[in-house]
Amino acid sequence: MTRLVLSTVLLLVTFCASSAQEKDAVEVIYTQKTLNPARGSSVKLSCDARYDFKQCGLLHVAWFQNDQNAELTQPRKYHTTVNETISDQRMRRRQVVTEILNLTPEDSGAFQCRAECQLKDTAMGHLIIINVQGMRNITLAHGGSTKAGP
Numbered sequence: 001m002t003r004l005v006l007s008t009v010l011l012l013v014t015f016c017a018s019s020a021q022e023k024d025a026v027e028v029i030y031t032q033k034t035l036n037p038a039r040g041s042s043v044k045l046s047c048d049a050r051y052d053f054k055q056c057g058l059l060h061v062a063w064f065q066n067d068q069n070a071e072l073t074q075p076r077k078y079h080t081t082v083n084e085t086i087s088d089q090r091m092r093r094r095q096v097v098t099e100i101l102n103l104t105p106e107d108s109g110a111f112q113c114r115a116e117c118q119l120k121d122t123a124m125g126h127l128i129i130i131n132v133q134g135m136r137n138i139t140l141a142h143g144g145s146t147k148a149g150p
Contacts (some may be wrong), residue, residue: 005138025055025121028113032126037103038133046097047113047125052090058116063098066110066127103132 013084037043049061061082063072072078079099086092094115100107113125 009137014115022133023052025117025119026043026059026115026123028061028123028125030113030125030128034129034131036131036133039103039105041103042099042101043103043130044097044099045111045113045128046095047128049094049096049113049115049123051091051092051115051117055091055117055119056121059092059094059115059117061094061096063114063116064110064112064114068109070138072100072111077101099128103130105132105134108132 028047028048029050035043045049045063047061049059051059062114063078063080064070065072072080076099079101081097083095084092085095096113110127110129114122114129115124116122
């Protein structure tokens with residue numbers, strides 16, 4: 001009986017220890033929000049991907065327009081910057097900021113940051129909703145301003 005209890009306890013401790021070590025190789029972090037920018041303006045979408053380099057391998061992080069499932073890559077429309085911080089031998093943090101330039105009503109929609117590991121795991125963040133407003137302010141040379149239509 002003592003031997004059975006000891007074996008069960010040892011098995012339970014081993015299971016708990018291995019479960020504590022098993023965590024996602026990557027996670028995507030940013031705040032869910034709705035933006036209402038003016039037509040012709042720009043917005044920045046920023047996300048952090050935290051990942052275990054040994055579990056993940058190479059990492060690809062990008063912003064997608066969700067309804068079209070299209071990665072934001074057109075260089076005349078999107079400007080993306082990437083920063084990476086290595087905190088120790090395993091853990092890394094990659095920040096990806098994509099600026100959408102010269103917004104039009106067609107840019108309205110849901111956007112999502114996705115991170116894909118080379119070895120395993122994919123993580124996705126919350127949806128960010130962009131509702132481009134139809135009018136924009138134009139500053140005149142003499143200091144006044146007017147509204148520009150669509």
